[in-house]
Amino acid sequence: NAGVTQTPKFRILKIGQSMTLQCTQDMNHNYMYWYRQDPGMGLKLIYYSVGAGITDKGEVPNGYNVSRSTTEDFPLRLELAAPSQTSVYFCASSYSYGSYEQYFGPGTRLTVT
């Protein structure tokens, strides 16, 4: 099992550019999550999904979009990147909702300049 994988590991974007962060899990988990972690700070939930075709907003969804067409994949789209989106992005998955361990990917370090 590879677990949760994310690509790319690092990315530098110019202001106004767009990109998609990829996340894939091979544990057949229905639940998937996207977080951002600013330097020295905690995790903020951006979006989550309870299954293919179903997504919902977390604490900080503005400036991001997600889709979930398969159980395995949960890409995060940044449109019109801004310096405030400079952060480390973690994808996670869990067997079920709420009271189950979340398994995290290795993260994507994004810088917007």
Add this chain to the structure above:
Amino acid sequence: GENVEQHPSTLSVQEGDSAVIKCTYSDSASNYFPWYKQELGKRPQLIIDIRSNVGEKKDQRIAVTLNKTAKHFSLHITETQPEDSAVYFCAAINQLIWGAGTKLIIKP
């Protein structure tokens, strides 16, 4: 809105001593309380969790206690070792809200 407060933000203890980190949550319907450890440059990983029908859970040197009435839960690490140095996070409200993290420093 719902929130989770975690204290302290930084904790420095002598190797071999104990460390305690506390989280307070706002939603009385929360019923699952995990603690994750994040080493420098790594991803968060679950180290211990507790459900609302239990008051305490232990796993070797780490333990979590829960006070549902007061809406707080704590992580206890005994006989701290250098490898315990990391940032620790709590979460509540179906893990949708996370604490800001505690940086634990173990002094040799």
